[in-house]
Amino acid sequence: MEQLINDLKLQIKEALNLEELSMEEFDENAPLFGEDGIGLDSIDVLEIIVLLEKNYGIRLANPKEGRAIFQSVKTIAEYVQANRKK
Amino acid sequence: MAEQDWAGTTYGNDWMHKWLIRMLRIIDMRILYLFVAVFIIPVCLVLNPSRGIAYRYFRHRIGYGRLKSAWKTYVNHCLFGQVVVDKFAMYAGKKFKVEIENYHEFLDRADRKEGFVQLSAHIGNYEIAGYTLVCENKRLNALVFAGEKASVMRNRGKMFADTNISMIAISPDMSHLFEIDQALKDGEIVSMPADRINGSPKFIEHNFLGAKAKFPLGPFSVATLRSLDVLAVNVMKTSLRSYKIFVTPLPYNKEASRQEQIRQLSSAYVAELEKRVRQFPTQWYNYFEFWNKND
Numbered sequence: 001m002e003q004l005i006n007d008l009k010l011q012i013k014e015a016l017n018l019e020e021l022s023m024e025e026f027d028e029n030a031p032l033f034g035e036d037g038i039g040l041d042s043i044d045v046l047e048i049i050v051l052l053e054k055n056y057g058i059r060l061a062n063p064k065e066g067r068a069i070f071q072s073v074k075t076i077a078e079y080v081q082a083n084r085k086k
Numbered sequence: 087m088a089e090q091d092w093a094g095t096t097y098g099n100d101w102m103h104k105w106l107i108r109m110l111r112i113i114d115m116r117i118l119y120l121f122v123a124v125f126i127i128p129v130c131l132v133l134n135p136s137r138g139i140a141y142r143y144f145r146h147r148i149g150y151g152r153l154k155s156a157w158k159t160y161v162n163h164c165l166f167g168q169v170v171v172d173k174f175a176m177y178a179g180k181k182f183k184v185e186i187e188n189y190h191e192f193l194d195r196a197d198r199k200e201g202f203v204q205l206s207a208h209i210g211n212y213e214i215a216g217y218t219l220v221c222e223n224k225r226l227n228a229l230v231f232a233g234e235k236a237s238v239m240r241n242r243g244k245m246f247a248d249t250n251i252s253m254i255a256i257s258p259d260m261s262h263l264f265e266i267d268q269a270l271k272d273g274e275i276v277s278m279p280a281d282r283i284n285g286s287p288k289f290i291e292h293n294f295l296g297a298k299a300k301f302p303l304g305p306f307s308v309a310t311l312r313s314l315d316v317l318a319v320n321v322m323k324t325s326l327r328s329y330k331i332f333v334t335p336l337p338y339n340k341e342a343s344r345q346e347q348i349r350q351l352s353s354a355y356v357a358e359l360e361k362r363v364r365q366f367p368t369q370w371y372n373y374f375e376f377w378n379k380n381d
Contacts (some may be wrong), residue, residue, distance in 0.1 A: 017345045041286050042263050050311050
């Protein structure tokens with residue numbers, strides 16, 4: 001799980017060009033949306049959806065279910081571990 | 087005036103739109119053009135801040151002198167009036183002569199299994215393309231402003247009823263992004279403007295007509311997500327009853343990093359937009375402060 005969280009952090013950082021955010025600062029429990037967290041928006045979520053599709057074979061058919069999955073890197077990792085095809 | 091303060095919808099209420107369509111079925115459009123140019127535009131120029139915005143565009147971005155900029159501001163507003171009249175004339179069943187440059191670029195991509203993206207801008211009259219660049223085997227999904235007047239949406243719906251076209255409304259919860267992505271995954275065409283920041287505040291800056299301007303990141307991000315082909319489609323009015331559609335492939339390196347793909351694609355889009363705006367400077371209809379201050 002630890003390795004998967006680190007991989008996801010790296011992939012998200014690269015895909016979203018979050019250069020100013022160091023791996024140490026990137027808290028896997030921090031909310032991805034809103035000013036209190038990483039501050040992502042829906043365009044970023046689309047990027048992550050495609051990233052999960054390419055890297056883990058996960059297809060999110062219903063974007064509404066994303067609300068629970070995209071709470072934090074940790075919730076994404078838990079979903080990936082349970083549903084990955086790659 | 088900030089972009090967010092500007093409604094960006096078609097002027098007039100539902101009743102006025104219905105009345106306009108009925109009238110256009112009977113009278114010659116040129117009478118309406120003349121009426122708009124003589125009675126409507128002068129009033130608009132006095133009351134509307136678009137006067138100053140258009141004047142500064144001609145003066146500083148196109149580089150005209152003071153007198154020419156003032157005249158072109160009037161011409162620009164008259165042309166905008168004509169484009170609105172033309173849109174309703176289409177709803178009333180009037181036909182326009184339409185020429186297409188690089189039609190094969192559209193047909194070639196329409197024949198393939200993969201979807202592709204058409205990026206437009208608020209220049210000329212893009213709606214004409216919606217009725218012309220269509221193909222039977224690929225649905226075209228047009229991104230439209232959700233706050234558009236009911237009569238405009240209803241008339242578009244009627245026009246599109248027998249075609250392979252559907253509309254995706256820009257939604258405050260950004261769910262339209264997912265609809266766009268799904269359509270592209272399904273091998274369809276998605277058409278969207280890429281010159282106005284709507285919804286997500288994210289932007290990419292480019293030098294455009296000699297000064298820095300912000301362009302929305304969303305269209306370029308979505309277009310490159312699945313490494314699909316992208317076409318710029320701009321539809322310009324060339325005479326009273328004719329339009330020309332310019333179809334231009336926008337190249338980007340599909341093997342490059344995501345950020346680099348977005349940079350390359352947006353640069354190609356801006357270069358094409360600048361080319362068309364320089365060719366048809368009076369058909370620029372972004373009536374808000376488009377360029378960054380201090381530039």
